[in-house]
Amino acid sequence: xxxxxxxxxxxxxxxxxxxxxxxxxxxxxxxxxxxxxxxxxxxxxxxxxxxxxxxxxxxxxxxxxxxxxxxxxxxxxxxxxxxxxxxxxxxxxxxxxxxxxxxxxxxxxxxxxxxxxxxxxxxxxxxxxxxxxxxxxxxxxxxxxxxxxxxxxxxxxxxxxxxxxxxxxxxxxxxxxxxxxxxxxxxxxxxxxxxxxxxxxxxxxxxxxxxxxxxxxxxxxxxxxxxxxxxxxxxxxxxxxxxxxxxxxxxxxxxxxxxxxxxxxxxxxxxxxxxxxxxxxxxxxxxxxxxxxxxxxxxxxxxxxxxxxxxxxxxxxxxxxxxxxxxxxxxxxxxxxxxxxxxxxxxxxxxxxxxxxxxxxxxxxxxxxxxxxxxxxxxxxxxxxxxxxxxxxxxxxxxxxxxxxxxxxxxxxxxxxxxxxxxxxxxxxxxxxxxxxxxxxxxxxxxxxxxxxxxxxxxxxxxxxxxxxxxxxxxxxxxxxxxxxxxxxx
Amino acid sequence: xxxxxxxxxxxxxxxxxxxxxxxxxxxxxxxxxxxxxxxxxxxxxxxxxxxxxxxxxxxxxxxxxxxxxxxxxxxxxxxxxxxxxxxxxxxxxxxxxxxxxxxxxxxxxxxxxxxxxxxxxxxxxxxxxxxxxxxxxxxxxxxxxxxxxxxxxxxxxxxxxxxxxxxxxxxxxxxxxxxxxxxxxxxxxxxxxxxxxxxxxxxxxxxxxxxxxxxxxxxxxxxxxxxxxxxxxxxxxxxxxxxxxxxxxxxxxx
Ligand SMILES: Nc1ncnc2c1ncn2[C@@H]1O[C@H](COP(=O)(O)OP(=O)(O)O)[C@@H](O)[C@H]1O
Ligand SMILES: [Mg+2]
Numbered sequence: 001x002x003x004x005x006x007x008x009x010x011x012x013x014x015x016x017x018x019x020x021x022x023x024x025x026x027x028x029x030x031x032x033x034x035x036x037x038x039x040x041x042x043x044x045x046x047x048x049x050x051x052x053x054x055x056x057x058x059x060x061x062x063x064x065x066x067x068x069x070x071x072x073x074x075x076x077x078x079x080x081x082x083x084x085x086x087x088x089x090x091x092x093x094x095x096x097x098x099x100x101x102x103x104x105x106x107x108x109x110x111x112x113x114x115x116x117x118x119x120x121x122x123x124x125x126x127x128x129x130x131x132x133x134x135x136x137x138x139x140x141x142x143x144x145x146x147x148x149x150x151x152x153x154x155x156x157x158x159x160x161x162x163x164x165x166x167x168x169x170x171x172x173x174x175x176x177x178x179x180x181x182x183x184x185x186x187x188x189x190x191x192x193x194x195x196x197x198x199x200x201x202x203x204x205x206x207x208x209x210x211x212x213x214x215x216x217x218x219x220x221x222x223x224x225x226x227x228x229x230x231x232x233x234x235x236x237x238x239x240x241x242x243x244x245x246x247x248x249x250x251x252x253x254x255x256x257x258x259x260x261x262x263x264x265x266x267x268x269x270x271x272x273x274x275x276x277x278x279x280x281x282x283x284x285x286x287x288x289x290x291x292x293x294x295x296x297x298x299x300x301x302x303x304x305x306x307x308x309x310x311x312x313x314x315x316x317x318x319x320x321x322x323x324x325x326x327x328x329x330x331x332x333x334x335x336x337x338x339x340x341x342x343x344x345x346x347x348x349x350x351x352x353x354x355x356x357x358x359x360x361x362x363x364x365x366x367x368x369x370x371x372x373x374x375x376x377x378x379x380x381x382x383x384x385x386x387x388x389x390x391x392x393x394x395x396x397x398x399x400x401x402x403x404x405x406x407x408x409x410x411x412x413x414x415x416x417x418x419x420x421x422x423x424x425x426x427x428x429x430x431x432x433x434x435x436x437x438x439x440x441x442x443x444x445x446x447x448x449x450x451x452x453x454x455x456x457x458x459x460x461x462x463x464x465x466x467x468x469x470x471x472x473x474x475x476x477x478x479x480x481x482x483x484x485x486x487x488x489x490x
Numbered sequence: 491x492x493x494x495x496x497x498x499x500x501x502x503x504x505x506x507x508x509x510x511x512x513x514x515x516x517x518x519x520x521x522x523x524x525x526x527x528x529x530x531x532x533x534x535x536x537x538x539x540x541x542x543x544x545x546x547x548x549x550x551x552x553x554x555x556x557x558x559x560x561x562x563x564x565x566x567x568x569x570x571x572x573x574x575x576x577x578x579x580x581x582x583x584x585x586x587x588x589x590x591x592x593x594x595x596x597x598x599x600x601x602x603x604x605x606x607x608x609x610x611x612x613x614x615x616x617x618x619x620x621x622x623x624x625x626x627x628x629x630x631x632x633x634x635x636x637x638x639x640x641x642x643x644x645x646x647x648x649x650x651x652x653x654x655x656x657x658x659x660x661x662x663x664x665x666x667x668x669x670x671x672x673x674x675x676x677x678x679x680x681x682x683x684x685x686x687x688x689x690x691x692x693x694x695x696x697x698x699x700x701x702x703x704x705x706x707x708x709x710x711x712x713x714x715x716x717x718x719x720x721x722x723x724x725x726x727x728x729x730x731x732x733x734x735x736x737x738x739x740x741x742x743x744x
Contacts, residue, residue: 437546442583444567445543445576446593446653447601456596460587460636 032089061194166202181264200230205240216245236271269304281317288347291319298325302334310337326355329363344377353382358394373409387424455482499553513717529714572604574660585637643670668702680705700732
């Protein structure tokens with residue numbers, strides 16, 4: 001892993017507390033009026049030129065949401081959110097961009113700064129210098145501003161487009177699957193999302209097709225006091241395969257911002273979906289001021305026999321993370337995986353984990369979670385593994401390791417296990433450790449400074465999960481890990 | 491000028507009631523010299539090596555240490571390393587998940603950077619490791635494993651010498667490198683160390699037994715006891731100790 005060296009360089013080149021993506025793009029935007037009413041929902045739906053059924057779906061969600069209490073069971077605390085003080089829709093003002101050259105140069109520059117090439121020829125340059133081909137959907141506040149390699153993908157029959165477009169162009173597909181994994185009524189934040197979701201990606205990979213490149217969506221919150229409610233729907237039809245990456249950043253601001261996304265994955269028989277996230281929302285400053293509230297519902301349905309869904313997440317950002325990417329193992333012999341690295345520093349709070357719901361026969365799941373807590377942060381792994389009555393031969397292996405840096409942070413493991421089938425085999429391992437003084441001394445004796453040494457030890461700790469990420473993302477993630485731990489060692 | 495000059499060094503365990511371990515130790519080491527430090531267990535040999543490397547568990551209460559005329563005690567741990575101080579640990583530490591290869595490269599580049607040198611290129615690095623590893627009987631598999639994780643006692647010691655060979659330090663401190671080695675491993679390790687002897691490199695070889703000194707022949711032998719050097723001589727002093735043991739010092743202690 002030569003990336004360690006880059007990690008080290010990265011640490012060097014930045015000062016403590018410097019969130020690299022904290023800049024704001026000066027751009028005129030069009031917003032929905034502040035606050036949330038039925039009119040807001042109608043406004044968003046109209047902006048997106050949605051068919052009637054979509055509006056009805058949203059309104060139903062909105063009415064439902066008004067009757068729901070905000071959940072409080074997670075080990076996180078924050079002052080009450082005033083939902084009427086937020087903007088629910090914000091879009092860069094320029095009219096519909098028909099080609100990449102119509103996109104506001106400010107936005108192009110923003111993504112360039114973030115290292116995301118939106119021009120296909122730039123992306124191709126990157127490939128020539130050793131990278132692999134990745135198609136990108138770029139979501140800026142509430143709208144998708146560009147999607148690359150669409151044509152090439154469509155040759156393979158793969159649909160990859162903003163979900164707002166899919167609602168118009170593939171209404172049957174969207175209608176069939178939207179809300180089929182995360183029902184409208186699922187939970188407070190998912191219901192809110194269902195009412196006001198703005199954009200996100202839609203992917204459909206047809207029968208027997210192996211998606212010819214990695215797909216990725218890059219989310220950026222730019223506007224002030226604006227929530228981002230993205231909605232992603234990925235369907236892998238029988239025997240299909242797709243690998244999808246998600247990245248996110250936001251400007252540095254003193255106030256908290258809400259991000260409540262819903263991601264639904266559907267894998268039909270023999271299909272496989274690999275979903276990777278590198279989450280780097282603004283985490284707040286060193287005193288805990290500002291940062292994103294990341295309240296996300298992600299769920300995959302292994303609907304067909306022998307299907308497989310694998311979640312890999314590297315969570316380094318956000319002031320608060322509330323997120324449990326889960327798998328419903330419905331098909332016989334289906335498999336679910338969850339690989340997670342969750343790093344918290346400063347005053348960040350992370351409550352994250354997964355649910356593996358074994359419904360089918362001989363289903364198996366694997367959970368590897370690495371939590372790293374530094375500073376004054378709190379880091380909780382919360383997991384649920386269940387086997388239903390018919391889940392004969394269900395198997396789960398869970399391994400949760402926590403690493404503490406310093407003595408003002410906390411790590412907690414909350415595993416729930418339920419089995420209604422006596423043949424189910426669930427294994428659980430958990431460890432909590434501290435970076436030892438001896439390890440630091442040893443590394444420093446060999447020439448590494450304290451931050452380099454910490455980054456190296458932590459990278460070793462998370463290696464099993466990093467290996468699950470596509471190559472380019474693994475390198476990114478390593479850098480991010482080092483950056484997010486800055487200032488954590490005296 | 492001496493490379494290392496330790497003058498009347500007093501040190502105690504850090505903390506209010508820490509006990510004093512080094513009680514006025516003096517030693518001068520010139521480039522090219524190999525000094526053996528022998529002595530009964532508990533006399534403070536490892537403590538001396540840790541203090542030279544900068545471990546934070548100890549407090550120096552008196553005396554001084556200079557490296558090439560600079561105050562060594564003022565330097566950070568990693569700064570000392572970059573200036574060429576290397577400690578081969580008596581008990582090497584495990585760093586799980588970090589491949590030995592990655593560790594070596596990170597360490598080498600960190601030192602080079604601190605010295606204002608360019609990073610080593612990948613092909614050069616691979617060539618360097620291949621050469622040095624082969625001489626020490628270290629295979630590719632070991633280089634891919636986590637640092638010291640699952641290594642046998644002998645493998646750990648060989649890996650320490652490999653690190654030393656790659657980092658090319660100015661001052662090598664070897665703490666009981668012979669402990670836990672069988673005779674064949676002892677030969678391999680000693681050859682590795684001897685290959686590094688050079689007119690501008692100095693070594694301090696700490697050992698309890700004279701056996702190692704048959705293979706790494708020292709220029710000077712010192713006997714350490716109760717935190718002080720109580721006798722110094724040439725290599726024949728080691729043989730005398732071998733014959734008589736440390737009994738006379740231990741009686742002292744009683
Ligand atoms: N970190 C420490 N804390 C407490 N006691 C220590 C520590 N380091 C060394 N000592 C004590 O100091 C004395 C010298 O130890 P050491 O330097 O390891 O001797 P040697 O290497 O010669 O066997 C011993 O009595 C040992 O128990
Ligand atoms: Mg010792």
